[in-house]
Amino acid sequence: MISYQEAYKIVIATKTNFGIEEVELLESTGRVLAEDIKADRDFPPFNRSTKDGIAVNSEEIRLHKPIKIEGVCAAGSTQKTLENAENCMEIMTGAVLPQNTDAVIMYEEIDITGDFVTITKPFKKDQNIHKKGSDQKKGEIILRSNTFISAGEIGILATVGKSIVKVQKLPKIAIISTGNELVDINETPLPHQIRMSNSLTLKALLDQRKIESEILHLPDEKDVLEVKIREALNKFDVLLLSGGVSKGKYDFLPEVFEKLKVEKLLHRVAQQPGKPFWFGESKETGTHVFSFPGNPVSTFVNFHLYFRDWLLAGSGIHPQDQKVVLKSAIENLSNLTKFLLVKVENSAGILTAELINGNGSGDLISLSKSSGVIKVNPNSKHSDNKEFTYIHFD
Numbered sequence: 001m002i003s004y005q006e007a008y009k010i011v012i013a014t015k016t017n018f019g020i021e022e023v024e025l026l027e028s029t030g031r032v033l034a035e036d037i038k039a040d041r042d043f044p045p046f047n048r049s050t051k052d053g054i055a056v057n058s059e060e061i062r063l064h065k066p067i068k069i070e071g072v073c074a075a076g077s078t079q080k081t082l083e084n085a086e087n088c089m090e091i092m093t094g095a096v097l098p099q100n101t102d103a104v105i106m107y108e109e110i111d112i113t114g115d116f117v118t119i120t121k122p123f124k125k126d127q128n129i130h131k132k133g134s135d136q137k138k139g140e141i142i143l144r145s146n147t148f149i150s151a152g153e154i155g156i157l158a159t160v161g162k163s164i165v166k167v168q169k170l171p172k173i174a175i176i177s178t179g180n181e182l183v184d185i186n187e188t189p190l191p192h193q194i195r196m197s198n199s200l201t202l203k204a205l206l207d208q209r210k211i212e213s214e215i216l217h218l219p220d221e222k223d224v225l226e227v228k229i230r231e232a233l234n235k236f237d238v239l240l241l242s243g244g245v246s247k248g249k250y251d252f253l254p255e256v257f258e259k260l261k262v263e264k265l266l267h268r269v270a271q272q273p274g275k276p277f278w279f280g281e282s283k284e285t286g287t288h289v290f291s292f293p294g295n296p297v298s299t300f301v302n303f304h305l306y307f308r309d310w311l312l313a314g315s316g317i318h319p320q321d322q323k324v325v326l327k328s329a330i331e332n333l334s335n336l337t338k339f340l341l342v343k344v345e346n347s348a349g350i351l352t353a354e355l356i357n358g359n360g361s362g363d364l365i366s367l368s369k370s371s372g373v374i375k376v377n378p379n380s381k382h383s384d385n386k387e388f389t390y391i392h393f394d
């Protein structure tokens with residue numbers, strides 16, 4: 001049995017890039033950018049007022065001395081010129097600063113009587129002006145390739161007029177559950193049966209990442225598994241399976257993969273949950289096969305530990321470790337890397353974890369109480385308030 005670190009390396013080493021495609025701007029949310037985005041003009045594109053008030057030439061006016069209003073500058077109007085430097089122009093937030101002016105004074109700091117204003121508070125040159133090009137200069141890179149696109153990036157893409165965006169292509173995935181005990185969610189299970197849940201959980205996780213997937217359920221019958229998995233290998237880039245990989249009499253998958261010439265890269269990892277994990281690759285079809293142990297917590301945790309990082313690595317994103325502080329003392333006297341369910345909260349800027357008591361990897365209800373897992377190394381003892389690597393759930 002190999003260690004978690006070795007298993008992780010083996011999986012990540014097979015990272016795959018699925019190419020590039022173009023999508024409409026709003027379709028790109030949640031995807032990975034596949035081009036550098038440059039500023040198409042200076043940001044801001046002109047000296048911009050940041051307040052509603054008056055624009056003045058700070059050299060030519062005095063505090064408490066009446067100043068004539070020459071005109072009004074609205075956002076969206078072309079640039080005006082202050083003809084007499086001893087006068088002022090009313091100006092609105094977002095408007096172009098008129099020529100011959102160098103400061104903006106807020107309405108709250110002036111008194112207006114008819115066509116005249118008096119300034120009631122000291123002022124300085126350049127105040128309340130968002131200078132042309134101060135955020136970014138034309139031609140500079142404002143978003144780098146391999147950036148994850150969330151709402152903030154959508155705004156940036158919109159402002160440079162990217163209605164079509166180049167993004168990393170996503171793999172096509174088959175979700176395959178196995179087991180004679182499983183019935184469809186619309187059925188009422190008999191006492192010895194349960195409703196299938198892993199495939200739906202996996203589908204939800206992929207949907208969140210906009211990855212297209214198909215669900216397939218197979219019985220614990222070697223012949224059927226062989227035929228259907230062969231078809232899936234020919235059709236999909238990735239297979240995510242659950243169940244049928246441990247030591248049981250009906251755990252046929254390792255044998256079926258061998259028959260179908262899917263090269264085994266690892267089977268069984270010194271970790272808990274998720275120990276019977278099987279991973280391999282079909283050289284013939286290029287399909288990556290993640291065969292997760294059937295217990296719901298094992299499938300869910302292994303998806304995050306291995307598949308998520310493999311997917312990100314293929315898109316050129318290197319997952320960063322997150323650290324959390326565990327309030328309680330803990331020991332792991334086994335030779336397995338343990339992934340313990342936790343609920344993490346932000347307490348005064350420190351991510352603090354609390355252990356969730358579950359009934360092992362078959363306890364699917366415990367997942368909804370957890371925000372992720374912490375990694376506890378084999379044969380280790382820790383006093384309270386120690387830092388651990390945290391893997392958060394999607």
Ligand SMILES: Nc1nc2c(c(=O)[nH]1)N[C@H]1C(S)=C(S)[C@@H](COP(=O)(O)OP(=O)(O)OC[C@H]3O[C@@H](n4cnc5c(N)ncnc54)[C@H](O)[C@@H]3O)O[C@H]1N2
Pocket residue numbers: 177178179181182194195196197198199242243244245246247248251273274275276292293294295296298361362
């Ligand atoms: N002798 C040993 N027995 C077991 C070992 C071992 O090392 N030696 N490992 C245990 C561990 S750890 C796990 S995890 C499980 C993994 O088993 P399989 O991958 O073979 O999965 P199944 O036997 O098919 O099912 C296990 C369990 O999970 C439920 N399950 C399966 N698929 C689904 C699904 N789609 N939705 C909901 N629940 C599912 C299934 O009903 C079983 O209860 O093996 C241990 N045994």
Ligand code: MOO
Pocket residue numbers: 271272273274275276293295297298361362
């Ligand atoms: O390793 Mo298993 O995944 O504990 O139930």
Ligand SMILES: [Mg+2]
Pocket residue numbers: 243244245246247248250251294
């Ligand atoms: Mg089994």
